[in-house]
Amino acid sequence: MGPYIIIGFVVFIVLLAAAGFRIVPQSESFILERLGQYQATWQSGLHWKWPLIEKVAKRVSLKEQVVDFQPQPVITRDNVTMQIDTVVFFQITEPKLFAYEVARPLVAIENLTATTLRNIIGELELDETLTSRDVINSKMRIILDEVTDPWGIKVSRVEVKNILPPRDIQEAMEKQMRAERERRAAILTSEGKRESAIRIAEGDKRSAILRAEADKESQIRRAEGEAEAILQVQQATAEGLKLLNKAAPTEAILKLKSYEAFVKAADGKATKLIIPSEIQNLGSLLTSAAEMVKTTNEEANFTEVSEEE
Structure with a gap:
C-alpha cells in the first residue's frame, strides 16, 4: 500500500497545483486575495495562485458600460415637477478601488445621478430645462466624474434621455407650438402673396414700358415715313417747277392750266x-x-x- 499512497499523494499535489492556473480574458481584471487580504490585480494572460490560501475575490470588466436609470422626479426653479431619465457611460480604470472603496457601485452612481440632476434642474426654469440639455449633460458629467474618481470609475458621458413635463404643461406647450406654426405659416403666406404682387406689378410695369417703347418707335417710323413722303413730294414739285420755268409758258397757257385745275375741282x-x-x-x-x-x-x-x- 505504501507505493500507491505516495503515487496518489503526488497525483493530488499535481492536480491541486494545476488548479491554481487561471487565464484572465482580455478587457478583464481579477482581484487576488491571500487569506482574505488583497494580494494583486491580475491583467489579461496566464496566472497562478497558491491553492487553498489564495483566491480570486472579484472579476472586474474594463469595458465601457452603459447604465440607463429610471426617470427621476425633479422640480424646476419655477416649481414645475417633471420626470427626467438619464443614461450614464462609465469605465472602471482602477479595479482595486472599484472592489474595495465602494459597495454596490451602480446603486451609488444612480443615487448620485439623481441628486446631482435635482440640484442642476432646481437652478433652471422650465424653458431653460427644455433647451439646455447640453449644459445639463456637461455639468452632470463633471460632477459625477469628480465624485466617482476615488472609486476607480471614469464617467465619460452623461445624457439626458427624456424630459417629461406634466400633462397640462405638455398641452399648453403643444398649443403654443401650434400657434407659432400657424403664425409662421401666415407670415410665409403673406410674404408669398406680397412677392407675387410685386412680381406681377414689375411684369406689368415692364410690359407697359415695352408697349410705350414700341408705340414710340412706331410713331417715329411713321413720322419718318411721312417726312420722307413730304420731302419726295416737295422735291417732285420743285422739279416740276424747274421744268416749267425752263419751258417758259405764256400767260394764256398758265390761264388754261388754271382752268383745267378748276375743271378737276368741279x-x-x-x-x-x-x-x-x-x-x-x-x-x-x-x-x-x-x-x-x-x-x-x-x-x-x-x-x-x-x-x-
Missing part, C-alpha cells in the same frame, strides 16, 4: 365751288383762241395758193 364731287374772277373772261378767252385758230388757218391757205401760182 368734277361733280364738290358741293361748293369758289369761282375765280378770271372765269369771267372765259368767253373772251375762247373768242381769242378761235380767232387765233382762224388766223392760223387763213395763213395756211394763203400759203398754199401762193405756192400753186
Whole structure:
C-alpha cells in the first residue's frame, strides 16, 4: 500500500497545483486575495495562485458600460415637477478601488445621478430645462466624474434621455407650438402673396414700358415715313417747277392750266365751288383762241395758193 499512497499523494499535489492556473480574458481584471487580504490585480494572460490560501475575490470588466436609470422626479426653479431619465457611460480604470472603496457601485452612481440632476434642474426654469440639455449633460458629467474618481470609475458621458413635463404643461406647450406654426405659416403666406404682387406689378410695369417703347418707335417710323413722303413730294414739285420755268409758258397757257385745275375741282364731287374772277373772261378767252385758230388757218391757205401760182 505504501507505493500507491505516495503515487496518489503526488497525483493530488499535481492536480491541486494545476488548479491554481487561471487565464484572465482580455478587457478583464481579477482581484487576488491571500487569506482574505488583497494580494494583486491580475491583467489579461496566464496566472497562478497558491491553492487553498489564495483566491480570486472579484472579476472586474474594463469595458465601457452603459447604465440607463429610471426617470427621476425633479422640480424646476419655477416649481414645475417633471420626470427626467438619464443614461450614464462609465469605465472602471482602477479595479482595486472599484472592489474595495465602494459597495454596490451602480446603486451609488444612480443615487448620485439623481441628486446631482435635482440640484442642476432646481437652478433652471422650465424653458431653460427644455433647451439646455447640453449644459445639463456637461455639468452632470463633471460632477459625477469628480465624485466617482476615488472609486476607480471614469464617467465619460452623461445624457439626458427624456424630459417629461406634466400633462397640462405638455398641452399648453403643444398649443403654443401650434400657434407659432400657424403664425409662421401666415407670415410665409403673406410674404408669398406680397412677392407675387410685386412680381406681377414689375411684369406689368415692364410690359407697359415695352408697349410705350414700341408705340414710340412706331410713331417715329411713321413720322419718318411721312417726312420722307413730304420731302419726295416737295422735291417732285420743285422739279416740276424747274421744268416749267425752263419751258417758259405764256400767260394764256398758265390761264388754261388754271382752268383745267378748276375743271378737276368741279368734277361733280364738290358741293361748293369758289369761282375765280378770271372765269369771267372765259368767253373772251375762247373768242381769242378761235380767232387765233382762224388766223392760223387763213395763213395756211394763203400759203398754199401762193405756192400753186
